[in-house]
Amino acid sequence: NAGVTQTPKFQVLKTGQSMTLQCAQDMNHEYMSWYRQDPGMGLRLIHYSVGAGITDQGEVPNGYNVSRSTTEDFPLRLLSAAPSQTSVYFCASSSDFPGTANTEAFFGQGTRLTVV
């Protein structure tokens, strides 16, 4: 089982460029989410999805777009990259809402993004 796969692992962008961070899971999970991880801070939720065709904003959604056309894929788009978006990005999936008994969130390996 591959679990949650993120691509690319590393990326350098110039300010103003756009790109898509890919996330795919093979566990048939309905719930998927994107987080960013910055030094000295805990993970912060960007966007999440509770199923194909359904997305919602998290704590820090500005500058990011998402879509969920299939159960397996949940790409994160940066429309016009800014240096403040330099971070490590993690995608996660789970079989139910966080906080539901016996529900474990599985995280990808992360994408390390630098915007110059």
Next chain:
Amino acid sequence: GESVGLHLPTLSVQEGDNSIINCAYSNSASDYFIWYKQESGKGPQFIIDIRSNMDKRQGQRVTVLLNKTVKHLSLQIAATQPGDSAVYFCAENSGGYQKVTFGTGTKLQVIP
């Protein structure tokens, strides 16, 4: 190096000793707590969870203790091994995606 590890408190433990990692949470309405392990260059990995109606839960070599009175959570690792070296952080949840708060973490260094 792994930038996530910068500015984190570090706990250094001799191999074979027990480790105790602490976490203070902020929301008295939180009713579900999780400990994660994050190795350098990898994503967080679930270790153990506990609901607020419990004060202790044991897994394989790990124990989580919850003290709701002082809003404190601890992770105990028995017989710490070099493979336990990682950043450990807690998360508190008061319901749903938008109600999860992640801690910044503690770096555990195991001395062989």
